[in-house]
Amino acid sequence: MTGRLVLAGTPIGDVSDASPRLARVLAEADVVAAEDTRRLRRLTGELGITVSGRVVSYFEGNERERTPELLQALVEGRTVVVATDAGMPSVSDPGYRLVAAAIDAGIDVTSVPGPSAVLTALALSGLPVDRFTFEGFLPRKPGERLRRLTELADEPRTMVFFEAPHRLTASLESMAEAFGADRRTAVCRELTKTYEEVKRGPLSDLVTWSKDGVRGEITVVVAGADPGQVLTPADLAREVATDEAAGTPRKQAIADVAKRFNVPKRTVYDAVLAARK
Numbered sequence: 001m002t003g004r005l006v007l008a009g010t011p012i013g014d015v016s017d018a019s020p021r022l023a024r025v026l027a028e029a030d031v032v033a034a035e036d037t038r039r040l041r042r043l044t045g046e047l048g049i050t051v052s053g054r055v056v057s058y059f060e061g062n063e064r065e066r067t068p069e070l071l072q073a074l075v076e077g078r079t080v081v082v083a084t085d086a087g088m089p090s091v092s093d094p095g096y097r098l099v100a101a102a103i104d105a106g107i108d109v110t111s112v113p114g115p116s117a118v119l120t121a122l123a124l125s126g127l128p129v130d131r132f133t134f135e136g137f138l139p140r141k142p143g144e145r146l147r148r149l150t151e152l153a154d155e156p157r158t159m160v161f162f163e164a165p166h167r168l169t170a171s172l173e174s175m176a177e178a179f180g181a182d183r184r185t186a187v188c189r190e191l192t193k194t195y196e197e198v199k200r201g202p203l204s205d206l207v208t209w210s211k212d213g214v215r216g217e218i219t220v221v222v223a224g225a226d227p228g229q230v231l232t233p234a235d236l237a238r239e240v241a242t243d244e245a246a247g248t249p250r251k252q253a254i255a256d257v258a259k260r261f262n263v264p265k266r267t268v269y270d271a272v273l274a275a276r277k
Contacts, residue, residue, distance in 0.1 A: 002074060002075055002077060002105070002106065002107045002108070003030070003073065003074040003075070003076065003077045003078040003079050003080060003107065003108075004074070004079050004080075004107070004108045004109075004110065005074055005080050005082070005098065005099065005102045005107055005108070005109045005110070006025055006029070006079065006080070006081045006082070006109075006110055006111065006112060007081075007082050007088060007089045007090060007095055007099070007109070007110070007111040007112070008022055008025060008026065008081050008082060008083040008089065008111070008112045008114070009022070009087060009088045009089075009111065009112055009113050009114020009115065009116070010022065010043060010083055010084065010085070010086055010087065010114055010115075011043075011086065011114065011115055011192070012086040012087050012115045012116070012117050012120070012191055012192055012217070013086070013115075013190065013191055013192030013193035013196075013217075014192040014193065015043065015046045015047070017114070017115045017192060018043070018047060018114070019112065019113075019114065021112050022047075022112050022114065023047045023048075023049050025081055025112050026040075026043075026044060026047070026049060026051055026081060026083065027044075027049040027050065027051060027052060028052065028053075028079070029051065029052075029053045029079050029080065029081040030053040030054070030073065030078035030079045030080065031053050031054050031055075031056065031070065031073050031078055031079070031080045031081070032051055032053060032054070032055045032056070032080075032081045032082075032083060033056055033057075033058035033066070033070055033080060033081070033082045033083070033094075033098075034055060034056070034057060034058060034083050034084075035057075035058060035059045035083070035084040035085050035089075035093060035094055036057075036059065036085050037055055037056075037057050039085050040055065040083055043083075053079075056069075056070075058070070058082060058094050058098075059094055060094060063094045063097055063098075064097065067097045067098050067101055068101075070098055071098065071101045071102065071105060071107075074102055074105070074107045075105060075107070080098075082094070082095045082098060086115075086117070086217070087114065087115065087116055087117055087118075088111070088113075088114060088116060091116075091118070091134075092136045092137060092162055115192065117162070117188075117191055117217065117219050118134050118160050118219070120188070120191050120192070120219075121160060121186070121188040121191060121198075121219035121220075121221050122158065122160055122221055124186070124188060124191075124198050125158070125186035125188065125198070125200070125221035126186060126200055127158045127184060127186060127221055127222075127223045128158050128223070128224070129158065131156075131157040131158070131224075132157050132158040132159065132160060133155065133157045133158070133159050133160070134159075134160045135148075135152070135159055135160065135161050136161070136162055137161070137162045137163065137164075138161060138163065138167075138171055138174075140167065142170065142174065145170075145171065145174050146174045146177060146178060149174050149175055149177075149178035149179065150178045150264070150266065150267065152178070152179075153178050153179055153225065153263065153264065153267055154225050155224055155225060156224040156225050156227050157224045158221060158222070158223055158224050159221070159222045159224065160219065160220070160221050160222075161219070161220040161221075161222070162218070162219060162220075163218045163219075163220055164218065165189075165213075165214050165215050165216065165218055168187070168210050168214050168218055168220075169207060169210040169211055171220070172185075172187075172203055172206050172207045172210055172220075173207050175203050175220075175222060176203040176204060176207055177264055177266070178264055178266075178267075179203065179222065179225075179264070180203070180262045180263060180264065181202060181203050181204035182202045182203070182204070182262060183202065183203050183222060183223055184200075184201075184202060184222075184223040185200070185201065185202070185203050185206055185220065185221065185222045185223065186198055186199065186200045186220070186221045187199045187206055187209075187210070187214070187218065187219075187220050188218070188219045188220070188221065189214060189215070189216040189217060189218050189219075190215075190216035190217060191217065191219065193216070193217075195216065203222075226262075231261055231263070233267075233270070233271035233274050233275070234271070234275065236257060236261070236263070236267070236268050236271035236272070237271045237272050237274070237275035238275075239257045239260070239261070240253045240254055240257050240268060240271075240272050241275075243256055243257065250272070254268045254269055254272060
């Protein structure tokens with residue numbers, strides 16, 4: 001008989017959001033793989049439970065090496081619970097490797113649903129929620145970050161990102177460059193905690209606001225591109241060519257087209273270059 005892998009969704013802030021089932025599963029597990037064992041001890045203390053099984057650390061730095069050990073425990077018939085610092089394991093957190101390995105080994109995988117920063121921020125943003133995409137953390141290097149965002153400039157669905165407080169301003173500036181300064185956005189911080197705050201507005205306003213310093217866990221929700229305003233690179237290049245034919249210098253034509261269709265100048269410039277090749 002094989003064991004069972006349980007992904008345990010933990011509170012993203014307020015511990016009273018923890019379900020009775022979460023407390024029971026943590027208490028009864030044979031092995032609890034915790035992203036931070038100290039945070040796990042604090043959580044179980046607040047829940048008034050004691051973990052009867054073995055507790056091991058399972059975080060980004062040791063996930064690859066520890067996964068075979070946890071898989072072996074599952075094969076031997078044990079119940080292994082994965083608990084990250086907040087939210088659902090494997091969503092921008094450790095867990096994916098073990099889930100994939102367990103499925104390949106024919107082991108049952110289930111979850112204890114819990115609070116989600118992604119869905120909570122999305123619901124509070126005031127932006128469309130019928131369709132959305134979760135993009136996780138952006139690249140840390142400015143060039144790579146801007147390239148990733150430029151690829152998403154025409155994405156029609158609402159986009160959800162995680163970001164560290166000290167990189168928030170830089171990321172918002174890159175978003176303004178890639179999506180346009182007027183793109184509607186919501187920055188959600190410290191969700192369900194004492195100092196919960198949701199700041200809504202165009203990216204230009206949020207860049208200015210963030211420069212005073214923002215603390216806590218950050219989730220950024222950005223409106224998708226307006227389908228009526230999404231042009232292909234060929235369309236943009238034709239608009240520039242039309243303006244040039246009317247006597248406007250190319251540099252000015254690129255700036256005018258970018259402003260006219262609320263797209264980054266870089267996007268228009270790249271479209272012109274592509275058309276020339």
